[in-house]
Amino acid sequence: MRADGCGPDGRRPAIRAVGLRKRYGTLDALDGFDLEAEAGAVHGLLGPNGAGKSTAVSILSTLVEADGGTAEVAGADVRRDPGAVRRRAGLIGQHPAVDEILGGRQNLVMFGRLLGLRRREAAARADELLEAFGLAEAAARPASSYSGGMRRRLDIAAGMILDPEVLFLDEPTAGLDPRGRIDVWEAVARIAARGTTVLLTTQHLEEADRLAHRVSIMKAGRIIAEGAPDQLKRQRGGDRIEIAAGDPAAAADIGRALTGATGPAPEVDGLTHRVTVPAPRGTADLSEAVRRLDAAGLAPDDIGLRRPTLDEVFLALTEKEDA
Amino acid sequence: MSAHTAGPIPRRTGAAPSRRIGTLHGGWILTQRELAHWARQPATPVFSLLFTIMLLLMFAFIFGGSIRLPGGGDYIQFLLPGMMALAMMFGVESTMTAMAADAKKGITDRFRSMPLGDASVSLGRVGADMVGSAVELAILIGGGLLLGWRTTGSPAAAAAAVLLLLWLRFALLWAGICLGLTVGRHQGAETLVQVLVWPVGFLSTVFAAPELMPPWLGALAAWNPVSATATAVRELFGSPTGVTVGWLAEHAVLAAVLWPLALTAVLLPLSARAYRRLRR
Numbered sequence: 254m255r256a257d258g259c260g261p262d263g264r265r266p267a268i269r270a271v272g273l274r275k276r277y278g279t280l281d282a283l284d285g286f287d288l289e290a291e292a293g294a295v296h297g298l299l300g301p302n303g304a305g306k307s308t309a310v311s312i313l314s315t316l317v318e319a320d321g322g323t324a325e326v327a328g329a330d331v332r333r334d335p336g337a338v339r340r341r342a343g344l345i346g347q348h349p350a351v352d353e354i355l356g357g358r359q360n361l362v363m364f365g366r367l368l369g370l371r372r373r374e375a376a377a378r379a380d381e382l383l384e385a386f387g388l389a390e391a392a393a394r395p396a397s398s399y400s401g402g403m404r405r406r407l408d409i410a411a412g413m414i415l416d417p418e419v420l421f422l423d424e425p426t427a428g429l430d431p432r433g434r435i436d437v438w439e440a441v442a443r444i445a446a447r448g449t450t451v452l453l454t455t456q457h458l459e460e461a462d463r464l465a466h467r468v469s470i471m472k473a474g475r476i477i478a479e480g481a482p483d484q485l486k487r488q489r490g491g492d493r494i495e496i497a498a499g500d501p502a503a504a505a506d507i508g509r510a511l512t513g514a515t516g517p518a519p520e521v522d523g524l525t526h527r528v529t530v531p532a533p534r535g536t537a538d539l540s541e542a543v544r545r546l547d548a549a550g551l552a553p554d555d556i557g558l559r560r561p562t563l564d565e566v567f568l569a570l571t572e573k574e575d576a
Numbered sequence: 577m578s579a580h581t582a583g584p585i586p587r588r589t590g591a592a593p594s595r596r597i598g599t600l601h602g603g604w605i606l607t608q609r610e611l612a613h614w615a616r617q618p619a620t621p622v623f624s625l626l627f628t629i630m631l632l633l634m635f636a637f638i639f640g641g642s643i644r645l646p647g648g649g650d651y652i653q654f655l656l657p658g659m660m661a662l663a664m665m666f667g668v669e670s671t672m673t674a675m676a677a678d679a680k681k682g683i684t685d686r687f688r689s690m691p692l693g694d695a696s697v698s699l700g701r702v703g704a705d706m707v708g709s710a711v712e713l714a715i716l717i718g719g720g721l722l723l724g725w726r727t728t729g730s731p732a733a734a735a736a737a738v739l740l741l742l743w744l745r746f747a748l749l750w751a752g753i754c755l756g757l758t759v760g761r762h763q764g765a766e767t768l769v770q771v772l773v774w775p776v777g778f779l780s781t782v783f784a785a786p787e788l789m790p791p792w793l794g795a796l797a798a799w800n801p802v803s804a805t806a807t808a809v810r811e812l813f814g815s816p817t818g819v820t821v822g823w824l825a826e827h828a829v830l831a832a833v834l835w836p837l838a839l840t841a842v843l844l845p846l847s848a849r850a851y852r853r854l855r856r
Contacts, residue, residue: 314689318855336596336691344689350682354613366605367690369593378588385585395616411686416588443585 265328267292267419267450268313273322275308275474282308284474286322290452290467292418295445297465297482298454301571304471306454307347310423313452314344327418327450342419343412347427349404350411353397357388357407360396364411375414382410386440402433409440419450426460438463458563468563472571485566492535494542496528497555504528510549514541532558599693606687606700610674611707621708624670625715632659632716635783636723646787649816656720657737657815658782661806663712664745665777668752669770671705675756676766684854694851698753702746709745713738728814737812740832744805747836750843757850781806785818798824801835808832 268290275283282305290296300306311317313326315335323330329337351360358379365375383389386406396404405425412420422441426434434457441464445451455461461468462482470478470485478485494515498504507528508521515538517531532538539558546553597605614621632655640651678684678697687697727734759765779796781803786794797803798819807828810817819825 316685316688316855339689339691340596342689344686346682346685346689348682350686352609352613352683353681354616355609356616359612363605363609364686364690367597367602367687367692367696369597369691374590381586381588413585414588415593447585447587 265292266290268296268324268326268452270309270313270324271322273309273312273324274320275305275312275317276320281474283312283319283322286471286475288469288476290419290450292450293445293448294466295441295451295453295464297461297468298452298471299456299458299461299468299567300454300471302456304571305474306471307423308474309471310344310421310452310454314342314421315339316344340415341417342421343415343417345409345412345420345422345425347423349401349408351396351404351407354395356393356395357399358383358392360407361411361414365414368415370414378414382413386410387436400433401429402436405429405433405437406440409437409444413444413449417449419452420444422451422453424454424456426455426457434460458567462563470567470570478566478570482563486561486563488566492532492538492558492560494530494532494539495555495557495559496530496542496546496553498526498528498553501526503551503553506549507546507551507553510545510551511542514538514545528553596691596693599695599699602692602696603699603703606696607703607707609700610704614708621711625712628659628663628666628712628716629719631662632656632719632723635659639783643784644788645816645818646785647816647818647820649818652720652723652725653815654810654818655783656716656723656725657809657813658780658806659720660713660716660741661744661802661809662777662780662782663716664709664741664805665748665802666773667705667709667745668748668755669773670708671701671749671752672756672760672769673766674705675701675753676760679757679761688854695848698847698851701753702749705749705752706742706746709742713741725815729812733812733814736829737809740805740808740812740829743836744801744832747801747839747843750840750847754843754847754850757847757854776800777802781818781824786824787818787820798822801839804828804831804835 266289268288270286270288273283273286274281286305286309288309298306298309308317312319313324313331315331315338318332323332325331326338327341329341331338352363355363361379361382362375365378366372370378383392386409388403388407388410391399391403396407399407409425425441426437429437438460441451441453445464453461453464465482467480468482468485469476480488496507498507501523504521504523504526508519511519511528511530515530515532515534519528519530521528530542536558543556635655636652640655643651645651645654684697755769779793780800781797786797786803789797803824807817807819807824808831811828817825817828824831
């Protein structure tokens with residue numbers, strides 16, 4: 254489902270924030286927050302708790318006024334024309350904001366009417382969306398009887414009633430079981446596939462890695478890194494070959510055999526009997542390593558090329574100046 | 577795709593709604609939401625009615641026999657209109673709880689992220705609670721008639737009494753909205769309000785005549801807005817008022833018009849401000 258990450262014909266960004274500031278008491282929730290999200294892409298906003306992700310989403314979706322800076326969503330200024338932003342963008346907040354006493358269909362009809370649809374239009378749209386989100390059979394049941402994943406899907410369906418240009422999803426899988434999480438991922442991928450721009454905040458890096466074309470990493474109220482997930486991983490130090498050996502002696506042999514094979518020296522971990530060799534040339538280095546091990550008559554338990562995970566990138570960036 | 581999810585998400589057909597819906601229209605849709613709640617979950621309104629009826633029966637039969645009235649009169653005739661005023665006042669609590677619940681669940685934020693007039697959310701609450709209170713009043717009147725309470729005033733006076741009761745409810749609704757939007761999110765504050773409605777409701781002419789209280793307490797009770805409405809409504813229904821001296825005895829109806837007016841004049845702007853301040 255992931256696109257190539259390159260922009261479709263240089264349209265205006267769907268979301269543009271410049272120098273947003275927001276202070277709560279003595280805390281700078283946002284401290285010069287800049288963001289550009291390309292139209293039609295999924296943009297992941299990552300950050301540890303308290304980094305300001307939700308504050309950013311609240312300002313962009315016009316719930317909260319910034320103390321400083323400017324922002325445009327779907328071409329409308331959040332401060333000067335919040336009404337236009339609200340018509341063109343949908344917000345899916347941290348907790349599923351559906352009426353739990355009402356049925357799924359009743360919820361969607363109510364939200365549709367609030368968005369300006371006539372009763373019959375709202376009903377037709379509700380039925381379409383219930384079908385599309387796999388809730389048709391549960392349409393009459395009160396939302397309180399839904400599973401977490403179903404409630405979230407209803408919540409997302411409510412955000413799609415007017416075909417928004419932009420959809421804000423604030424930690425949509427928080428508190429869901431694996432089944433519910435996969436359901437939500439599928440829904441997000443389908444929403445992105447039809448060209449809706451999605452701004453997704455999350456703490457699950459796997460989620461960002463799977464869904465987002467671009468990722469911004471936040472810390473203390475500002476963006477500290479941005480790029481496609483693969484770009485960020487490359488910045489973190491590139492590929493390496495990992496080799497598992499049966500015992501410490503084998504590990505040491507492998508280390509000696511591979512010295513100089515790819516340039517940098519191999520690292521041998523005596524406890525896990527693992528040998529790590531930087532592989533700046535990727536698979537070419539892997540082939541070279543395999544040839545050398547073969548020539549030396551060494552047969553490791555496992556050998557593979559490994560890329561840094563987004564988790565490693567994230568931890569390295571967000572914990573740099575701490576400790 | 578899993579079995580849970582069907583085909584692609586369909587695009588909406590038909591023209592986009594060009595303008596946002598009017599504030600009143602939004603309020604009406606949200607009023608209907610609440611009415612749908614009652615249809616789905618009738619236990620909630622039924623329990624709140626049972627509570628009012630229980631209070632009525634307790635005072636009519638347990639305490640009623642030992643309370644006498646200055647100026648004479650039957651206690652049940654005195655009690656009924658007072659209970660109606662008290663029920664209107666206790667509505668503060670349910671309004672606050674409902675507003676706070678929507679805020680806590682993020683539903684208020686969803687409404688705020690939609691192209692709705694700022695006042696729609698509060699108006700929806702007003703509409704629903706006014707309908708609820710009208711039903712509650714009807715049941716209290718019906719129950720009162722069963723217990724032997726009678727109105728001796730003209731039908732026009734009785735209608736005016738009902739309007740004054742709803743007028744008090746309307747004014748205090750804004751207190752509930754304001755509290756729900758501000759302190760309602762904190763469980764402790766919510767409980768405090770739920771406790772405080774009792775002394776505020778009881779320190780009035782609802783259950784006993786102020787003339788029989790210690791003078792300072794009686795004065796306080798006479799100044800309670802609930803007392804103004806209770807006394808005015810008693811007058812209009814032709815029930816004994818229990819108030820024979822003082823300003824309230826002379827001008828109860830005027831007080832029952834002015835008190836809610838003053839409360840609304842203060843609390844409505846405060847509620848609007850509380851709603852706007854959610855953006856902070």
